[in-house]
Amino acid sequence: MTDDTTAAPDNTAVRTALWRAMHVQVDAPPHVLEDEVGLQLTEPDPDWRGRPDMDPDGTRGFRAAIVARASFIEDLITEQIDRGVDQYVILGAGLDTFVQRRPEFASRVRVFEIDQPGAQAWKRRRLIETGHGIPDWLHLVPVDFEATPDWVEQLVASGFDPDRPTVIVSTGVTMYLTRAATAATLRRIAGLGPGSTLAMTFLLPAELVDEADRTGLQTSKKGAQASGTPFLSFYTPTEMLALARESGFREVRHVSGSSLADRYFAERSDGLRPSSGEDLLLATT
Numbered sequence: 001m002t003d004d005t006t007a008a009p010d011n012t013a014v015r016t017a018l019w020r021a022m023h024v025q026v027d028a029p030p031h032v033l034e035d036e037v038g039l040q041l042t043e044p045d046p047d048w049r050g051r052p053d054m055d056p057d058g059t060r061g062f063r064a065a066i067v068a069r070a071s072f073i074e075d076l077i078t079e080q081i082d083r084g085v086d087q088y089v090i091l092g093a094g095l096d097t098f099v100q101r102r103p104e105f106a107s108r109v110r111v112f113e114i115d116q117p118g119a120q121a122w123k124r125r126r127l128i129e130t131g132h133g134i135p136d137w138l139h140l141v142p143v144d145f146e147a148t149p150d151w152v153e154q155l156v157a158s159g160f161d162p163d164r165p166t167v168i169v170s171t172g173v174t175m176y177l178t179r180a181a182t183a184a185t186l187r188r189i190a191g192l193g194p195g196s197t198l199a200m201t202f203l204l205p206a207e208l209v210d211e212a213d214r215t216g217l218q219t220s221k222k223g224a225q226a227s228g229t230p231f232l233s234f235y236t237p238t239e240m241l242a243l244a245r246e247s248g249f250r251e252v253r254h255v256s257g258s259s260l261a262d263r264y265f266a267e268r269s270d271g272l273r274p275s276s277g278e279d280l281l282l283a284t285t
Contacts, residue, residue, distance in 0.1 A: 007118025011227060012172065013094035014042050015053055019063035020070065022049070026056045027272055032264045033067045033074075037097040041126045061213065061275030068260040068274045069201060073169055074098060076199055076282075078105050080167045085195075086110060087166040089155065091185075092173045095123065100132050110137050112155055117142035152188055165195035175203045175231045176224075182233065183243055189285075190248035196285040198249070201278050205234045210276040217277050237279060244283045255280040 008014075017038025024034050026049075048054060077088055077098070086109045090096050093113035099106040113120070120142045127134060134140065139158045143151045152162060160166075168189050174182050189198050209217055221231050235243070237254040244252040261274045 007122050009042075009094055009119045009122060010229070012224075012229070013119070014044075016066055016172065017042055017095040017097075018044065018048060018054060019059060019066050022054060022056070022059070023063050023067050025049075027060075027063075028268075028270045032064075033071050035070070035097055035101060037100045037132070038095040040130055041095060041097075041123065060272060062216065064261075064265060064272050065257065065274035065278060068257070068264050069171060069278065069280065071264050072255070072260055072280065073171065073199055074102065076197070077167050077169070078102070080197060081105050081108050085165050085167055085197075087160065087164055088112065089160070089166055089168045090114065091151075091168065091170040093123075094119070094172075099135070099138050100127075103135075107135065107137055110139060110159065112139045112141050112158060112160055114141045114143050114151055114155070117144055150188075152192075161193070162191075163193045165193050166197075168192070168196065168198045170198070170200045172201060174200060174235070175233055176229055177233060179233055179243070183247060186244055186247035186249070186283075190244075190283075192285055194285055198244075198281070198283045198285075200281045200283075202235045202240050202281060203231065203233075204277055204279060205236060208236060213275045213277055216275060240279075240281050244281055249283040249285060251284040253282040255282050 017035075020033060020035040021039035024031055024036055049056070053059065088106075088109045089112045090098075091114050093115045096113065099111055115123070120140050124134065124140055139160075141151075141154050141158045143154050145151065148154060152160075156162060170185070177185075186198075189196070203217075206214055206217060224231050237256070241252045241254055256279050257274055257276050265273050
């Protein structure tokens with residue numbers, strides 16, 4: 001059994017954090033998102049930018065896509081906070097750094113980060129070691145999803161109020177779950193307080209991905225398979241919207257990756273633009 005005090009986040013979480021840092025270090029300003037906190041937490045080898053999966057040219061579209069979705073999520077949560085929502089739940093939080101980078105907003109809500117016990121214990125330790133600490137309004141909720149499928153009970157035990165409006169975010173998770181597991185998650189979220197909002201990413205089938213990006217999708221798929229975390233599910237926008245409606249959401253909306261590209265990367269002189277392949281579901285209870 002892995003020691004919870006030393007277990008590290010998975011490769012996907014680390015790669016995402018490093019790509020966000022690379023956007024600041026490699027891409028020309030203006031930067032869509034400035035986030036080097038994840039880099040500080042992971043403390044990779046000095047030559048980390050020489051890794052094959054960090055190639056500045058080969059990963060341009062991927063890191064732009066990661067930055068675009070993070071910016072959309074942060075715009076959503078800050079908008080909801082200004083409307084009076086005071087609970088924010090991050091499913092599979094990984095190396096999310098909203099709390100550390102945006103304390104002026106994060107301190108106005110109770111933030112609940114849900115993740116596997118080992119990875120979360122590692123993050124707790126690194127936040128303390130790097131001087132960020134654990135503020136009173138940040139609740140780190142360890143959940144072993146195999147042993148404890150009802151993660152809402154764990155949230156409630158940590159002070160969460162299931163009857164109050166909440167923002168729930170799940171990014172980079174659905175591809176690793178069966179459709180049945182995603183449907184169960186959607187049903188559970190749809191039963192939360194009226195006025196709650198869910199933002200959830202999903203991968204598109206290859207035929208809906210821009211031709212120029214299909215090789216990258218296949219490479220990611222093979223890498224996930226080799227690391228023991230295979231991609232299990234892909235959705236068309238119509239399928240994901242139908243799944244959310246069937247789960248009980250009052251309103252559902254599809255947010256395309258191309259719309260995020262237009263929103264955050266228009267008129268850049270360097271031509272930086274997100275790769276296609278990942279879209280978002282935005283749903284309200």
